[in-house]
Amino acid sequence: MLSFLKNMFQNGNDGLADALQAGAVIVDVRTKAEYQQGHIAESQNIPLDEIRSKTELIRRWNKPVITVCRSGSRSAMAKDILSAAGIQVYNGGAWTSLKPVK
Template sequence: MRLFSKGPEKSIQEYISEAEKRKGSIFLDVRTPEEYKEGHIEGSINLPLHELKKIGSVIPDQEAPVYVYCLSGARSRRSAALMGHMGYLDVTDMGGLLGQKVKLVR
């Protein structure tokens, strides 16, 4: 398992499959609420990057496996790094949805 890597090593679909096998996994979408409404990974939590300081009230368990994504990968990378500095121990940067074949819900 990668902790705070420099970028995604797998496709988003591969990360989704991995997360579904791990008890307590959380998908965190760090895009804007407007982007989230256009389509997101089922069951994901939306917390925009600019509101990441509220992560403790959204995901209080700092040991939970958290899979972070955005549109291009820039915000997810930054969010994963920030969460590491905040004490989160198991954060995976899934990268961005752009160009990925993944089922989204609205």
């Protein structure tokens, strides 16, 4: 199973696969319109401009978080915000680098 998860990532980042294995939640930080055009099944859409206000909600999930966006820039910013709040978070980069399923 772990090898399957590792193969889902084009960049081969083992930390992401391990986080998914641990039940991580994928948070897509693109706009709602972008998200509706395609996204990873079961991902949560919390646009970057709402991340700060949703930090406590995300903390209550008590799970690792993987942030994704279109190119990796917004997901990196979201990662920094959540990490500063003490949440275990990984930057997954572009949502298409994970197995995209609508």
